[in-house]
Amino acid sequence: MKKANVATLRSQLSRLMKYVEKGNELEIRKRNVPIAKIVPIRQSKKNRTQLGVGKNSARVKGDLNEPLISEADWEMLEGKRE
Numbered sequence: 001m002k003k004a005n006v007a008t009l010r011s012q013l014s015r016l017m018k019y020v021e022k023g024n025e026l027e028i029r030k031r032n033v034p035i036a037k038i039v040p041i042r043q044s045k046k047n048r049t050q051l052g053v054g055k056n057s058a059r060v061k062g063d064l065n066e067p068l069i070s071e072a073d074w075e076m077l078e079g080k081r082e
Contacts, residue, residue, distance in 0.1 A: 001025045005032070 002024065004016060009028055020026050020040050028036040067074075 001027055003027045003029055003034075005029050 002016075002019060004012070004026060006028065009016060016026055016038075020038050023040050025040075026038040027034055028038065
């Protein structure tokens with residue numbers, strides 16, 4: 001396990017994160033006293049998301065750019081109407 005002081009962590013964060021991504025642990029120290037440990041997250045399952053699986057599974061009725069209710073029913077416009 002690699003050890004790094006807070007100042008080193010600040011100046012070399014990208015490099016140290018790559019070290020952790022490779023499966024290594026990193027101990028963070030403040031004035032040479034251990035205060036935290038950064039450990040990699042173990043991925044138990046591979047991401048199997050497939051884009052486009054739901055293609056053509058929904059139908060849009062109406063115009064998505066128009067409000068669903070008339071402006072006369074908008075409570076937020078009360079008192080602002082002419």
